[in-house]
Amino acid sequence: MRIVFLIFSLFVLLGAVACSIAFGVTDIPFAKIVEAFTHFDASQEQLIVRTARVPRALIAAAVGGSLAVAGTLMQVITRNPIASPSTYGVNAGAAFFVVLASGLLGIDGQAPLTWAGLIGAGASGAIVFVLGSLGRDGMTPVKLTLAGATIAAFFFSLTQGYMLADGRMFDQVLVWMVGSVAGRNLDQLLNVLPFLGIGLVIALLLSRHLNVLAMGDDLAKGLGQSTARIKGLASLAIILLAGASVAAAGPIAFVGIIVPHVVRYLVGGDYRWIVPYSAVFGAILLVGADLGSRYIAMPSEIPVGVATAILGVPFFVYIARKGRRVG
Amino acid sequence: MGSIEARGLTLSYGGTSIFESLNLTIPDGLVTVFIGSNGCGKSTLLRSMARLLKPRDGAVVLDGKDIARLSSKEVARKLSILPQGPSAPEGLTVLQLVKQGRYPYQSWLQQWSREDEESVRSALEATGMAAFAERPLDSLSGGQRQRAWIAMTLAQQTDIILLDEPTTYLDLTHQIEILDLLHELNGRDKRTIVMVLHDINLACRYADHIVAIREGAVYAQGNPADIVDASLIEAVFSLRCDVIRDPLYGTPLCIPHGKSARKNVREAFVH
Numbered sequence: 232m233r234i235v236f237l238i239f240s241l242f243v244l245l246g247a248v249a250c251s252i253a254f255g256v257t258d259i260p261f262a263k264i265v266e267a268f269t270h271f272d273a274s275q276e277q278l279i280v281r282t283a284r285v286p287r288a289l290i291a292a293a294v295g296g297s298l299a300v301a302g303t304l305m306q307v308i309t310r311n312p313i314a315s316p317s318t319y320g321v322n323a324g325a326a327f328f329v330v331l332a333s334g335l336l337g338i339d340g341q342a343p344l345t346w347a348g349l350i351g352a353g354a355s356g357a358i359v360f361v362l363g364s365l366g367r368d369g370m371t372p373v374k375l376t377l378a379g380a381t382i383a384a385f386f387f388s389l390t391q392g393y394m395l396a397d398g399r400m401f402d403q404v405l406v407w408m409v410g411s412v413a414g415r416n417l418d419q420l421l422n423v424l425p426f427l428g429i430g431l432v433i434a435l436l437l438s439r440h441l442n443v444l445a446m447g448d449d450l451a452k453g454l455g456q457s458t459a460r461i462k463g464l465a466s467l468a469i470i471l472l473a474g475a476s477v478a479a480a481g482p483i484a485f486v487g488i489i490v491p492h493v494v495r496y497l498v499g500g501d502y503r504w505i506v507p508y509s510a511v512f513g514a515i516l517l518v519g520a521d522l523g524s525r526y527i528a529m530p531s532e533i534p535v536g537v538a539t540a541i542l543g544v545p546f547f548v549y550i551a552r553k554g555r556r557v558g
Numbered sequence: 559m560g561s562i563e564a565r566g567l568t569l570s571y572g573g574t575s576i577f578e579s580l581n582l583t584i585p586d587g588l589v590t591v592f593i594g595s596n597g598c599g600k601s602t603l604l605r606s607m608a609r610l611l612k613p614r615d616g617a618v619v620l621d622g623k624d625i626a627r628l629s630s631k632e633v634a635r636k637l638s639i640l641p642q643g644p645s646a647p648e649g650l651t652v653l654q655l656v657k658q659g660r661y662p663y664q665s666w667l668q669q670w671s672r673e674d675e676e677s678v679r680s681a682l683e684a685t686g687m688a689a690f691a692e693r694p695l696d697s698l699s700g701g702q703r704q705r706a707w708i709a710m711t712l713a714q715q716t717d718i719i720l721l722d723e724p725t726t727y728l729d730l731t732h733q734i735e736i737l738d739l740l741h742e743l744n745g746r747d748k749r750t751i752v753m754v755l756h757d758i759n760l761a762c763r764y765a766d767h768i769v770a771i772r773e774g775a776v777y778a779q780g781n782p783a784d785i786v787d788a789s790l791i792e793a794v795f796s797l798r799c800d801v802i803r804d805p806l807y808g809t810p811l812c813i814p815h816g817k818s819a820r821k822n823v824r825e826a827f828v829h
């Protein structure tokens with residue numbers, strides 16, 4: 232049953248990607264989209280499809296799925312329902328390092344910026360982890376959330392301060408800072424894809440172990456799990472997924488919080504299903520949000536990060552009120 | 559058979575030492591209950607026996623081997639632990655929970671075997687949870703939920719089962735139900751059961767062996783009828799009481815003395 236629904240969801244994703252390619256400021260008929268790949272004639276519509284719409288839709292799908300899976304992993308290993316790459320400052324750290332690398336060091340090109348994103352994600356994640364583990368009772372969800380909020384604010388402030396000081400960066404980075412998948416090319420996607428792919432494979436391989444870890448450290452250890460190893464591998468996957476996502480699309484918030492909750496509600500508590508479903512649903516959410524964001528202030532476009540925030544805030548309040556148990 | 563003992567065990571928590579070179583042998587195939595006042599270290603000792611807490615010195619020895627030198631999975635095939643107040647992810651069904659008990663037998667290659675299936679089935683039956691297998695854990699009563707957790711530890715097929723206050727948060731009916739179940743499991747399969755209990759009277763009724771802990775040391779141990787008396791209760795719990803024979807079971811029954819509130823009632827009754 233769940234496999235049927237998963238395949239159905241994949242078709243929904245496919246449909247969303249197709250709509251994302253077809254609709255926007257210029258609507259392009261589906262037949263023309265196919266022609267852009269079968270009979271390329273360099274017409275304006277075909278150019279829009281090949282250079283703008285397709286990369287944009289695919290990046291949205293890849294980044295959305297990755298952030299959702301990263302959020303799922305974080306919620307399990309910290310047993311905190313509001314954990315996500317954005318609440319724990321991982322996105323902010325990655326963003327700061329990307330801005331710094333491109334501005335201060337003058338690095339250009341997606342490949343080095345991806346590494347900057349990974350390093351930033353790893354660094355901020357490590358800081359939050361250490362801050363959240365200080366004290367006698369070790370790592371607790373409350374301490375981690377506080378540490379995450381602090382580090383997120385810290386890195387965003389540093390980033391903004393740097394952007395203001397270096398005026399020429401302001402315009403180009405501002406849109407990216409909110410989170411946007413527009414104006415990307417296929418090379419940028421291909422650059423981050425290996426990292427996202429490895430992150431996803433690790434997450435899928437870990438899913439069976441997450442079922443045990445979700446019951447808490449004591450029970451997991453009692454069942455013979457090396458919890459430190461599982462958490463270490465999950466952290467690696469989170470850094471790959473979140474760091475590379477930020478490098479490609481900026482620090483998009485809320486996808487990592489919303490999706491795991493929706494998925495758990497739909498498919499129950501088994502992470503062997505939650506992880507793949509999160510990937511597909513995250514992709515659908517971001518492709519959909521990106522599509523929707525083209526219509527909010529047409530003909531100008533709003534970055535997709537704004538759309539996810541509009542969707543995410545009420546959801547966040549709902550989770551906080553309900554206090555859903557993750558683990 | 560599963561034998562477990564502490565040899566020269568020194569435990570500390572957050573810098574303060576709790577046990578100093580403790581030696582303790584848990585009798586095989588019996589129900590052992592740790593009693594003691596809050597913060598005396600009984601849960602800490604139980605946790606260290608399941609290697610959830612690293613000893614600062616000494617060792618917990620399982621079937622002749624130091625558990626710190628065994629792999630996590632090896633330990634988990636011989637010894638299971640149910641921590642206090644366990645919680646599962648929302649929406650998890652009883653069957654999904656009990657299946658997790660087979661985790662120590664699985665590897666990247668070996669996923670789900672016939673033996674796993676059989677262990678899960680018999681665990682569900684032994685705990686009377688077979689009818690609830692497909693129910694989400696959240697939809698069950700406290701007692702049923704605790705039985706599901708016990709079923710999970712049973713599916714682990716270990717000779718030794720440790721339980722940290724398995725009856726906390728349960729009403730009296732369910733406390734008795736859970737202790738009856740554990741007694742039954744011990745009688746049927748001769749599994750060694752070690753648990754922490756707060757209720758001294760239930761401890762006396764269900765334990766074959768009581769270990770009374772005071773300030774990080776074993777104050778006394780033995781059969782409840784032999785060791786539990788007013789002086790032991792006073793020493794371990796700092797509580798004055800009379801200990802009489804339980805009129806139904808013949809085991810020690812502790813009648814605590816109150817301080818002042820009901821003193822006149824008691825005096826009127828006694829005279």
